[in-house]
Amino acid sequence: MGYENRLPPEGINVGKTNILAEVFWLLIGFAISVIGLVIFLYLLGTVLASYIPFSWELKLTQSFSRYTSEARQDRRSQTLQEMADAMAKGMDLPEGMVFNVKYVDDEEVNAYATVGGIIMLHRGLLDQLHSENAIAMVLAHEMAHIIHRDPAQAVGGRLLVSIAINLLAGVVGLDGLDSLAGTTSSLALLTFSREAERRADVTGLQLVGKRYGHMGGVGEVYEKLAAYEARTGLSVPEFMASHPETAGRTDTLRAEAQKMGIPLDGPLTPIPAGLRLGRK
């Protein structure tokens, strides 16, 4: 019986795969899984959210409705509210839907709709428009978002997605990977919101057409937005932008107006007295 040690054999206990390539493919697989999961959950969230009655949405937003009811007291918000109600009158709205319009006194060129039928219009945008028709188009676009339940759907979809990403990060403990997951998901979600903007343009046009009988003045909104984007350099390629490229929107709307039989031009209504306060 002889005792002897030999050198340990190499390459049995350590795999010979190229780790760099392996990690690369795993990352690609991870990104694809995340995008797939995000798209699926977002769609699921939007579908589920559209079944939530509008009255529930109102109840959920009551905590900040106090903030908007204060706004009712100012004359500009009142005037905008009247314009919104006049346009809503002709529409077949989902049950219990109300619009809550608020004028925001700041420079920002912006307008948006959020859950609970709340619409915020900033002075920065309104001051650039020269007819009631143009202001009505901005208002109608935001009303259309609420009619389509876009804010509720976005909240529902994003809620499911963020729950999923946080769960994933919590379970797997992905250090840098959760920020990667966040970026891929926000890029994937942009595409959906762009489609929503197109639909809001069309429904908005319908509202304005019913109220004023033509789409005159509507083009000014998009001209001013395009000019603003050019001036500030805020314009981004269409792939990255949540709004469809501003320049192309007027043409799309003209085509839609012809389809719906809305005249392209007509007499413009001057800006109502309630909105002219302090205007240059």
Add this chain to the structure above:
Amino acid sequence: MADLFFIFWAVIPLIIGYVVGTLLEQKHYASIRKREQEMLDKALVFNLPNAPIMAGAPQLRLVAGSVVVSVDAFKRMAAKLHSFFGGRVTAYESLLDRGRREAILRMREKAHELGATMVFGLRLETSGINNGDPRLTTGIELIAYGTAIIPDSTVTGTAAPWGTRA
């Protein structure tokens, strides 16, 4: 933009981890191979539970060698991806291989210092070090231990144990 910035900060440690980690691993392997060659006929190691019969009164001693090896950022991410998808974690295999061989070498070097010619009943134990976070593996600890046999030097002609080629 902010998201890209975060990705950038997540990627930098991975690159540093990969480059530095690979260099350190190569250096460690070179050292292990060289010492294994040097130790080839010294303090022979076996996992047999019983030592052979030897002339005179040989001494028995417990010898141990332990090592802690850290995981670099790149390997850690590779392992995390594997914990999601499954599969063979090659990144950790080399780590454990190095740990085992280094621990055994340290044990043999200790035994050789004591004048032992053989180590019997080799055992190996592994544990992960995770800084209290069960999802995280910061490093691994490997310990090798066994019974070293120091031959009775008063017995002439039997410095090496009975039956050994040395």
